[in-house]
Amino acid sequence: MSDNITVAGVSVDTRHWIGGRRVASAGTFTDHSPLDGSALGEIARGGPDEAAAAVAAAREAFPAWAATPRAERARILHAVADGVEKRIEELAIVETTDNGALLRSHRRGVMPRVAHNFRFFADWLLRLDHEDFETRGHTNHVSWDPAGPCVLITPWNAPLMLATWKVAPALAAGNTVVLKPAEWSPLTASLLADIAAEAGLPAGVLNVVQGYGSEIGDALTSHPDVRRISFTGSVPTARRIAASAAANLTPLSLELGGKSPLLVFADADLDLAVDLAVEQYDNAGQVCLAATRLLVEEPVAEEFTRRFTEKASALRQGDPRDEGTDIGPTIHPRQLDKIDGFVQRALAAGARAVIGGHRKDGQYYAPTLLTDVAQDSEIVQEEVFGPVLTLQTFAGEDEAVRLANDTRFGLAATVATGDRERAERVTARLVAGTVWVNCFFVRDLRAPFGGSRQSGVGREGGTWSFDFYCDLKNTVTAPEGWDQDHG
Template identity: 45%
Template sequence: MSQDFKNNIDKAATYLARFKQNTLGHYINGEWTLGSEGETFDNGSPVNGESLGKVVKASVVDVDAACKAAAKAQKEWAAMSGAKRKTILHKLADKIEARAEEIALVESSDCGQPLRFMRQAAVRGAANFRFFADKAPEARNGLALQQEEHTNFTVKSPIGPVGVITPWNTPFMLSTWKIAPALASGCTVVHKPAEFSPLSAAILAECADEAGLPPGVWNMINGFGEVAGKELTQHPDIKAIAFVGETVTGSMIQKQAADTLKRAHFELGGKNPVIVFDDADFDRALDAVVFMIYSLNGQRCTSSSRLLIQTGIKDRFLAALKARVENLKVGHPLDPATEVGPLVHTTHYEKVLSYVDAAIEDGATVAVGGKRITDLGNGNYLTPTLFTNADNTMRIAREEIFGPVLTAIEFETEEDAVTIANDTNYGLAAYIWTSNTGRSMRMAHSVESGMVWVNSENNRNLPSPFGGVKMSGIGRDGGDWSFDFYMETKNVCIAFDTHRVPVLGRE
């Protein structure tokens, strides 16, 4: 064990001690509470299966209390000037940055992501708050729309209390990505983090409290979808739901929210293609293909889990890819050398492993990996996996596996690539590698996805729209697109007193 690894273990143990020793409750109306019923669940470690502590399950009463607190705080928070909200949210970003090491170590321990990636979680989270904080003073701005005898102008106002339900794969960053624009726009929040990774959400709530958010503006409840999630999505005080997670869950939320006609924003599943043409920059494309599926344990919504490789380059590319996958370092998430860590939960671990049998049954080749790793202890470790000789009809090509698993599919022509890429229920992201500018433009227009990267891995740009089409989601995050979701737009029409008013019933 290296000295850096040992130091990380020791520091993480210090940060995790309070969660192991004290039951983690809810943060409602500015106070921590163990809830109305006190029923708990165990938060297991993906590293070794040991307990990271007890977490309170939210009851219907707890969710109702959080929603009512958000509703009560809404008027004051919405009436606060954008400049003042900006100041508070910058303070919140400062608090996050001050606890960056703690957040990274706790989150890696809680969800199994290698520390090399989680070290950026707090930095990116703080950047989200700073970006939207700076936009808060202009959030209400609208448009001036002129007519000959009237002027129309639009104004924006916060929609009201919102429910934010976030996933377990990169929980801290994705929470801030949703909550920051909600708060900047003047909405209050009830946040339900994923039950598999609740710890960093507690730190985020503490940062919000320390930054001076008024009671009720930020509320956090723990628990499961069957009770906490369902009640949150059905509650009449909640005016909108922002959800990141599985497509099946998104569909369920939409049904649950229908009776109250909530606005919904869904970032859901993906089966994203990375399309590599014969004329691609070989080394850069190889680096990007490996990074975009095996980083973050393959547990990333924008992972390129289908490799579409053109015939002329296929053999050479797959040989180089196979060598790279075999060389990936699997290990403890707090080891600085680790590139792939344990999967988040035993349930998900078994699901990912089940696709090895599915691949063999459907006729694909397990070129690399697909096996449990037992010599690292009782954790959710598996060898990074590469399937070859696959086609787009196979389960490994059609279903979201959400792990360090790549399926390679051969294509011959540009038209073939488009057909295969679009032959999916999903449409979140796509990646195109080619030196032909015209082809890159044609492909960017033809591939059915909410986002396309050409000759690049997933590059983050906060002002740009982020979201999917088809069963990958509804709506867009980023820049003003986020404010469009969290705010209502009102049109005001003012006459010049020169137009003819229609007359009825006059003598």
């Protein structure tokens, strides 16, 4: 078997990256493209041995990287960003081929954001500081000490962007990293290893291992030398990771699922509200933040539904490499089956499909809007992670807030209203890590990001990322007692 595959003209190494070199495994798994179901290649399938080797490499590299001056760490991270920018086109086409998201989005937004992740945390590192303060004449000095080897487990819906959202602050903080990408979309993580090495990142500081969670993931999350674990993905997998990490009391950062609401009040700009609702089909609905529950005030519900149906029906679904495509394929046949299972059970229970409600050729699912759904129904309560929205109506603010908060999740919420005071009242009562008012998916890395309830534990972004990836230390110094003759 060749160690390299060619994807859309780009050569990708299929082996792990451990301790600054490529490492093969005895076994492999097949990576398929959602574009047509074709096999892209055989990927090294790691297990406990590869996990142990990657953690050992990270542990060995940690002291020198932790001791590297902040300015030098920042310089190398900027060099990684430079490398990403030089290869945006390659990264974009490989990721589109591997996970099915729109090529135009990868080119114009996602891959530039990957580079920004490195630049932002490199720059934030240089300004990371806490003003000293006095306690009865004693000086308190707060510092962020690197924690050690970190295991980062990342999802398939935005593979490289979400991976670097974790990798960049972990490395900036002075930690070493073992990155395990999702087995459904592993290829750009391998390219990242090449880019980081070319940028001068020392061997062992970033390691990339591939495989299944049950085989290599458990070995990583239970390893006693791992000092931090960050995971983005599903609630069931998070529970498994938490149980695995519990024996060592390894700190966790978990960004999990969502069932976010979009609240449309009668005083909202309806055209804007419809645009926001249709935007929830982005990435074929495979977005944790997506406001999949449309809650619309009764007086405008009929008109909203008419305008939404008209706009959503005009979306073009097809090859994500085509500039005119709005919605690409579902990433994997198993995910397609899962989405359709949710929809068919909802229809059998009495829901009505205003649009969609069925599969299309290949790995495509028709953009779907379901009405006549009960609040306690599976389709309203559980994350589908596909192009499936529900629509419910409400009579006033209290009912809107009650419906919005009535799930086990709390990742995000969106509010459409023309009344500033109403916006302030409603957002104050919503249980969510992020609330957007008359907008959606405006993200700034200076802001905290994460979920409430079963949507996650902890926050990422700005200083919050460093708080997680570091051991915070407070040094208290007495004003007297120095040996004046010393030195």
